[in-house]
Amino acid sequence: MVQITLPDGSQREFPGPVTVAEVAASIGAGLAKAALAGKVDGKVVDTSFTIERNAQLAIVTGKDADGLEVIRHSTAHLLAYAVKELFPEAQVTIGPVIENGFFYDFSFSRSFTPEDLIAIEKRMTELANKDEPVVRRVLPRDDAVAHFKNMGEHYKAEIIASIPANEDVSLYREGSFEDLCRGPHVPSTGKLKHFKLMKVAGAYWRGDHRNEMLQRIYGTAWASKDDLQQYLTRLEEAEKRDHRKLGRELDLFHIDEHSPGTVFWHPKGWTVWQQVEQYMRRVYQDNGYQEVKAPQILDRTLWEKSGHWDNYKDNMFTTDSENRHYALKPMNCPHHCEIYKTAPRSYKDLPLRLAEFGTVYRYEQSGELHGLTRVRGFTQDDAHLFCRPDQVKDEFKKVIDLVLFVLNSLDFPEFTAQISLRDQEDRSKYIGSESNWEIAEQAIIEAAAEKGLNTVIEYGEAAFYGPKLDFMVKDALGRSWQLGTIQVDYNLPERFELEYVDSDNSRKRPVMIHRAPFGSMERFLAVLLEHCAGNFPLWLTPLQVKILPISDKFSAYAHDIAHALKLADIRAEVDDRSEKIGKKIRDTEIVKVPYMLIVGEKEQEEKVVSVRKHGEGDKGSFTLQHFIDELSVQIKEQMLGKRSSTV
Numbered sequence: 130m131v132q133i134t135l136p137d138g139s140q141r142e143f144p145g146p147v148t149v150a151e152v153a154a155s156i157g158a159g160l161a162k163a164a165l166a167g168k169v170d171g172k173v174v175d176t177s178f179t180i181e182r183n184a185q186l187a188i189v190t191g192k193d194a195d196g197l198e199v200i201r202h203s204t205a206h207l208l209a210y211a212v213k214e215l216f217p218e219a220q221v222t223i224g225p226v227i228e229n230g231f232f233y234d235f236s237f238s239r240s241f242t243p244e245d246l247i248a249i250e251k252r253m254t255e256l257a258n259k260d261e262p263v264v265r266r267v268l269p270r271d272d273a274v275a276h277f278k279n280m281g282e283h284y285k286a287e288i289i290a291s292i293p294a295n296e297d298v299s300l301y302r303e304g305s306f307e308d309l310c311r312g313p314h315v316p317s318t319g320k321l322k323h324f325k326l327m328k329v330a331g332a333y334w335r336g337d338h339r340n341e342m343l344q345r346i347y348g349t350a351w352a353s354k355d356d357l358q359q360y361l362t363r364l365e366e367a368e369k370r371d372h373r374k375l376g377r378e379l380d381l382f383h384i385d386e387h388s389p390g391t392v393f394w395h396p397k398g399w400t401v402w403q404q405v406e407q408y409m410r411r412v413y414q415d416n417g418y419q420e421v422k423a424p425q426i427l428d429r430t431l432w433e434k435s436g437h438w439d440n441y442k443d444n445m446f447t448t449d450s451e452n453r454h455y456a457l458k459p460m461n462c463p464h465h466c467e468i469y470k471t472a473p474r475s476y477k478d479l480p481l482r483l484a485e486f487g488t489v490y491r492y493e494q495s496g497e498l499h500g501l502t503r504v505r506g507f508t509q510d511d512a513h514l515f516c517r518p519d520q521v522k523d524e525f526k527k528v529i530d531l532v533l534f535v536l537n538s539l540d541f542p543e544f545t546a547q548i549s550l551r552d553q554e555d556r557s558k559y560i561g562s563e564s565n566w567e568i569a570e571q572a573i574i575e576a577a578a579e580k581g582l583n584t585v586i587e588y589g590e591a592a593f594y595g596p597k598l599d600f601m602v603k604d605a606l607g608r609s610w611q612l613g614t615i616q617v618d619y620n621l622p623e624r625f626e627l628e629y630v631d632s633d634n635s636r637k638r639p640v641m642i643h644r645a646p647f648g649s650m651e652r653f654l655a656v657l658l659e660h661c662a663g664n665f666p667l668w669l670t671p672l673q674v675k676i677l678p679i680s681d682k683f684s685a686y687a688h689d690i691a692h693a694l695k696l697a698d699i700r701a702e703v704d705d706r707s708e709k710i711g712k713k714i715r716d717t718e719i720v721k722v723p724y725m726l727i728v729g730e731k732e733q734e735e736k737v738v739s740v741r742k743h744g745e746g747d748k749g750s751f752t753l754q755h756f757i758d759e760l761s762v763q764i765k766e767q768m769l770g771k772r773s774s775t776v
Contacts, residue, residue: 132183150176150316153188163190165320166199166313173199175265175313191352198226203263203315204253204324204350205231210306211252212346215245221308222284222334222343229360230349234332236284241329241344249346250326260319261304265312273298273309284334285309323357324350331496338494363606370606372658373500379663379720381671382501390498390505392651397671400700402650404669406486408768409510409535409646416531418484418512423464425488429454434624435463436560440593444491446505461487462618462643465513466625469639474629476517479639480524484512486650501655508650514642515627518568521640525576525598525615528644532600532613535646538768539657540666543603546582547611548573549590559593565619569640570596572617594620595643604660612653616643663721664743668764674701675722676738677713679729681705686733690726690753697757699764718743724760724776740776748776 131143133152141155149167153160153176166189167174173195180186189196205224212219212235224233235241241249268276270292277286289298289309301310303318315321327347334340351357368374376382381398384391394402413420429447432438437445437459446457458464465483474481488508497503516524536544550570551559559566573596577584591597597616601609618641621627628636647653657665667673674694678687687703694701704713710727717725727739738756740748751759759776 131180133180134183134185136185136187146179146181148176149174149178149180149186149188152180152186156188160188160190164188165190165196165315168195173313175263176316177265178313197352199313199315200321200352201226201231201350202310202313203318204321204348205233206301206303206306206308206310206314207253207256207318207321207324208233208249208326208346208348209235209308210256210303211249213306214252214256215248220282220284223288224308227347230327230347232345232347234334234343234345236334236341236343241346246326246329246346250324253321253324253326256304257318257321259304260317262317263301263303263314265299265301265314267297267299270294270296270298273300276300277309321350323352323354324348325357325361367606367608367659370659370662371500372502372655375658375663376500379671381658384500389495390493390503392501392504392506398654400671401654401665401669405647405650405654406510408538408668409486412531412535412646413484413512416482416527417480418482420484420486421465421468422485423458423461423468423487425490426455426457427464429456431463431467432456435466435621436594436624437463440558440560444493446490446492457490458487459489459491461485461489461509461511462513462621462641463625466621466627466641469515469627470625474515474639476629476631476637479629480514480516480520481639482512482514484510487511501651504651507652509645510647510650511643511645514644515622515629515639516642517629517631517637518640521572521617521642522576522579524642525572525617526580528615528642529576529580529582529598532615532644532646536600536602536613541602541604541612541660545601545603545609546577546584547590547599547601548577548584548586549592549597549599550586550588551591551596552589555589559591561594561620561623566596569617569619573598573615592616594618597643602656604656605662606659610652610656612648612656613646614644614648617641618643664723665721666767667723667760668767670721670723671700672702672720672722673699673760674724674726675717676701676703676726676728677710677717678703678705679710679727681707683728683730683733687726687728690728690738693753694757697761699757699760714741726756742776751776 131145131147133141150164153164164176167176167178168187168189169178169180169184173189191200209221209224216237220236222234224231270289271294273289274286277289292298298309299312300307301312301314325348327349330345331342332345334343349360351360379397380395382392382394385393429438441459445459448455468483486508488506490506493503493505514524551566577598595616595618597614599611600613602612603609621641622638627639629639631637676687676690678684684705691701691703714725721743723743725741727741732738737750737752739750740756742748
């Protein structure tokens with residue numbers, strides 16, 4: 130007798146071993162038809178999986194996150210099936226699930242074209258409509274290697290050959306196509322109805338640039354037609370909001386082939402940057418931070434001391450001079466340790482909070498570079514707090530408060546706090562003692578809980594020197610971005626032999642807290658730009674007001690207005706082109722200036738301004754002083770995280 134416990138606590142008994150599909154059928158025909166997989170004692174399995182002893186079972190459908198992953202995984206195999214049908218000489222490699230979809234890498238003699246993608250997607254639909262069963266079988270490793278070699282699938286054979294010889298491997302067949310896979314898969318291809326191929330890109334075999342360049346076909350798959358359409362609509366909106374596109378249109382920045390992965394900031398973009406930097410500088414000052422500045426290039430020995438050379442050297446830019454080896458800094462933390470060491474420290478001096486807008490350099494492969502979000506040179510709003518062990522939790526909580534204040538001020542109310550801990554299976558890639566890691570991890574978990582944060586725990590995502598709390602921020606399209614980070618570090622103080630004199634005159638090690646509310650200035654500005662679609666908050670926008678004289682004879686009055694606005698720290702300029710007022714208004718709307726002041730004969734005589742607001746139109750006439758007062762209040766309130774507006 131096999132007893133099955135369902136999610137609602139009810140139980141069903143079967144005389145002997147029973148498959149997931151049979152359990153679903155016993156519950157109801159509708160559930161049997163909707164079943165994509167099962168979750169047996171927490172593990173997702175095929176519907177053909179046989180349960181041989183008492184177990185807990187949940188039937189997985191398209192309404193479940195696990196079901197959506199099974200759909201996407203199975204659709205990746207359907208893609209490979211279609212490619213092999215249309216292009217038999219193509220070789221298959223790997224096809225994993227990714228966020229919102231999947232990809233599959235192929236080795237093929239020529240580049241896939243947009244027309245090829247259309248044909249492949251059509252063939253996928255035809256194969257899905259055949260509703261062919263997906264059948265699993267298991268082979269010994271060596272037999273599987275021989276099987277794929279005989280098929281001419283050398284990449285697949287190489288993958289299997291890397292599996293330990295004593296392990297069996299599972300294969301899944303649908304129609305004439307068979308692929309290596311752990312599974313699980315949908316029971317038949319007919320379950321795959323709502324998918325779309327998106328693009329082709331290059332990808333090195335096994336991610337190594339020394340290997341062959343493969344072709345990666347990306348696709349998306351969903352449980353329903355509506356879900357697919359909603360996703361495609363979001364993509365269209367995301368394309369409109371692409372920070373690279375907006376950066377060009379709004380004349381904010383560009384990236385040049387002469388310096389790949391670094392940014393040329395234009396006057397308007399640099400204005401936004403400076404506003405953000407000065408804002409954060411005021412936050413530093415209000416929270417007891419001292420700002421410092423450290424060198425960009427340092428001797429290799431410092432990076433050996435910090436542990437970066439052993440754990441990070443492949444990501445560092447290096448150079449030699451006068452028989453010495455140097456590296457551009459990939460991080461700011463060792464420099465702040467060196468500043469800490471320049472003077473004796475007492476327990477009364479702690480916490481010591483050192484902050485720096487430090488530009489760092491990390492080697493990213495050219496194919497991975499992407500606008501402002503993946504660069505080789507970027508500036509961190511970085512700080513390192515040196516504190517006593519008894520201060521760690523309170524300081525960590527204060528940093529959480531600071532990050533929350535910043536996110537709210539910049540209109541990012543939705544986020545998830547990700548606690549990033551060590552890989553439980555592989556501790557070798559982390560430096561420091563087991564006890565210090567346990568203390569640091571516990572401090573983060575407790576601090577996050579006491580601040581009431583909505584947290585998730587991710588194992589294996591910790592930095593090599595310590596655990597961290599990452600803020601995964603949602604933008605206006607519901608996309609998640611990692612921005613702010615807070616990290617606890619017992620290791621660098623040990624490596625740099627940092628000390629303070631305690632109240633009993635003994636020498637103790639401080640603890641370091643690393644924190645960067647933005648993460649990097651470049652990445653943050655990219656996310657902000659896409660989040661607001663180029664409509665920056667008033668306090669951040671490069672040009673806050675444009676004055677539009679109706680004709681040349683009102684130009685002097687317009688310039689007087691601009692002068693008064695500038696005296697009030699409001700960024701303004703005059704459009705005194707010899708153009709019709711309608712064109713001036715349209716051009717100003719395009720570049721997303723928040724406010725336009727129209728001035729003509731009436732305005733000049735009455736000493737008023739006619740106000741237009743971007744995206745809203747005419748707001749009426751005001752005295753200039755009233756307008757200045759209203760904008761000044763708006764700007765101040767926005768910087769405090771408030772959203773009121775009367776103009």
